[in-house]
Amino acid sequence: MRRRREKENTGHNVWRSYSDMMAGILLLFVLIMCVTLFQSQINYEKSIKEQQEKLVLQDEYTKQIMEQQGVVEDQQNQLSDQQDQLASQDELLAAQKQQLDDLAAQLADQQKKLAAQSVTLADQQSALDEKTTQLATQQKRIDNIIGVKADVIEALKKEFASNSMTVEIDANNGALVMDSSVLFDYDETELSDAGKEVLAQVLPIYCNVLLDPQYYSYLAEIIIDGYTDSSGGYEYNLELSQRRSLAVAEYLLELSQNFLSEDNQTLLRQNLTVNGHSSSNLILDANGNEDAEASRRVEVKFRLKDEEMIEELRGILDTSAEETQTENTTEAVQE
Template sequence: MHKKRRPEDGGFNIWRSYSDMMAGVLLLFVLIMCVTLFQAQKSYNDSLKERDEKIALQEKYTEELLEKQNALDEQAGTLKSQDEKIESQDKELSSLAERLTNQQKTLEEQQKTLEEQQKKLEEQQKKLSSQKEKLEEQQSSLDEKTELLESQQQQIDKIIGVKAEVVEALQKEFAKKNLNVDIDSQTGALTLNANVMFDYDQAELTDSGKRTLSMVLPTYCKVLLNDSYKKYLGEIIIDGYTDTDGDYSYNLELSQRRSLAVAQYLLNIEGDFLKDTQVQELQDCLTVNGHSMADPVLDADGNVDKDASRRVEVKFRLKDEEMIQELNKIMQGDQKTESADSPDSADSESTGKSSADKKKE
């Protein structure tokens, strides 16, 4: 059997459906309100943002206007300052105009002076042209003298070279024979100790002195009389020296006797080492001198070394050594002439006499 439905059950279902529908409508309304509020809020935010942007833009424009206003104020101040400067410059220009007028007058006066100086310069130019011709003639003369000096210098170099060769040949020859001698590397002078050659205060050769001379003199003379050098040889000189003790006259005689004893010994033995033609050549160029106590030898402390001062020196002189001295005198004279004929002295002639001319006067 079926039970009968109660009326209350049907009414209850309708109300429930109605409440569900109203709940849905309410929910829809709430959603619409939310969307509306969201859009309203968004519109409000956009409006605020736009308002803020307009305010910021307005502030920016305001700042720019203020900056421009400040710039205009500065420019106005600058223009005012420039106006003041222009006024000051106008005054200065007026003053300058007066100065220029005065300077113009001065320039006109200077122009007249320059014209006068120009005339003087033209006259000096003519003088300089004349002096130039003289200088060219002097230059030609100097060129000739220069050529002559170069030729003379070559002769001097040749003579100096020959002497150096002779000294070197002497040193080599003595070294070859193992002879330890005191020979000057510059002059070729051979120094013989008188203490070995002679007894004290004597002028006669000792046996040891003769032995020394027999080894030394032949070597020395053979080199000098060699065919390569004898044409240049002027003298073979034997010089005697004493110490500083005693009387000058006595020492002079003693030094002469000692140098003469060495020369005599050389002449006695010359035939033993020289050819007949060389013997005569030796005799023709041999010179003997005595110097007494002159030119003493000093030790390291500057005191007279008496043992070393008692000596005999054998040396040589080339024929052209005197010519070297003459050439040097000529060259010095030519140098003085060149300095006197130089352009500087010529310039000094254009304004007055040179200092050298004044000294000659």
């Protein structure tokens, strides 16, 4: 009985050990499952978290990409604007280049004109220098003529003064003026005795000075001019003034035999000129009215040979002034 019980107890223990073992295995399996599930849960959560983080990163990357795309688009727009600006600048540069080419052409043309003007200016300067030389020479001659004329007038004054004669000599032309009433009776053409006496005193002195060797080489004319007042007709007065001036000239030639050498008499006849002017050059008083007595006169004066040259030079100077004015006007119009 005891062995049976021991046998029964042994079988029961085996079963129990088996059950315990199976329970342990089951518990172990459950533990493994729990650990696995826990680990899976952890991995899942970790995976979810990683996915969320990836999504966040993806959103950030997407945002950055969008921003970069916006920047790229802005840069493209800027590049497009710059290209447009470059195109405009190219057009502007092309226009400026054309302007520069035009300016260069104008400059070349102006340089050509300037070269031509320089040649013209050089020619004008040469001509001006030549004219200046001519004018200087002529001015010297004029100064000499003016000096000679002044010397003759001064010599006449001194000669009359040394002979204690009060005679009025015109300071400008050296004219010796004598009233007709002193030389002629009223409306007469023959010299009165008083007139002859006056002429015999003044004419020798006047002619001797003019025919002095230091002056007569300059002498062109000794002129006797007759004048009347305005009473009577012009033609009558013209004849009267001519006959009176001729009477003075004839008396001068008659007197010259007494105070001039034959050579100087010849010079006197060659250079003597007689004119009648009627009433064409009246003498006026301070109020502008005719002074009839002063208008009736005879003038003895002289003219130097080169006085015509003075008038000619004046004409040259006037012509030069007109030419200079014309040239200045032309240059102003060209500029």
